[in-house]
Amino acid sequence: MTGEPVIRIRGLVNRFGRQVLHDGLDLDVLGGEVMGVVGGSGTGKSVLLKTIIGLNRPAAGxxxxxxxxxxxxxxxxxxxxxxxxGVLFQDGALFSSLTVAENIAVPLKEHGPGGGMSAGLLAELATLKIRMVGLPI
Ligand SMILES: Nc1ncnc2c1ncn2[C@@H]1O[C@H](COP(=O)(O)OP(=O)(O)OP(=O)(O)O)[C@@H](O)[C@H]1O
Ligand SMILES: [Mg+2]
Structure with missing residues (x-):
């Protein structure tokens, strides 16, 4: 773990109508740290993650x-x-119409170098990434 937080949250407030989910939440996640957020259904775990990735604008913080x-x-x-x-959502983490290798290639296509990579190179990189996590090809 490194000293500087990779994610730093201060004074976060999330509310929907009268329902207050987060009330002045502070949280640091350090580089290399693996953190799980645990809580009952509807307590605000997904809303917290959506806020961190900019999908849910908080009321304050x-x-x-x-x-x-x-x-x-x-x-x-x-x-x-x-x-x-990288974010995997709770439901439908993969595009069901694509193979695993094609799913892995999606961010490479979206954010790869300008002009795009050839189909062959994309397939090769997808294979490399599948091997890196120890899955069979
Ligand atoms: N955009 C929204 N507008 C209004 N209410 C919302 C919105 N998003 C979430 N909520 C409400 O906020 C609460 C927290 O939802 P959230 O999805 O964060 O729960 P969770 O902790 O992830 O639950 P689960 O364990 O079931 O995934 C729920 O009551 C939900 O209905
Ligand atoms: Mg959730």
Whole structure:
């Protein structure tokens, strides 16, 4: 783990109508740290994650991910930040119409070098990544 937080949350407030989910939440996640968020259904775990990745604008508080505000007005900066994280949602983590290798290639196509990579290179990189996590090809 490294000293500087990768995710830094201060004074987070999330509420929907009269329902208060987060009331002044502070949280640091350090580089290399693996953190689980545990709680009953409907207590705000998914809303917390959506706030961290800029999908749910909080009522108050500050979010800093890799030194940047995911709600910043600078769209290009936010897009560069989005290219640095991976998110698997609770339901439908994969595109069901694509193979596993094609799913892995999606961010490489989206955020890869300008001009795009050849289909052969994409397939090769997908195979490499599947091998890296110890899955059979
Ligand atoms: N966009 C929204 N508008 C209004 N209410 C919302 C919105 N998003 C979430 N909620 C409500 O906020 C509460 C927390 O939802 P959340 O999805 O974060 O729960 P959770 O802890 O992830 O639950 P689970 O364990 O079932 O996944 C729920 O009562 C939910 O209905
Ligand atoms: Mg959830």
């Amino acid at each position: 500050t979010i800093d991910v890799l030194g940047q505000d995911p709600f910043a007005d600078d769209e290009a900066a936010v897009r560069r930040l989005q290219a640095r994280w």
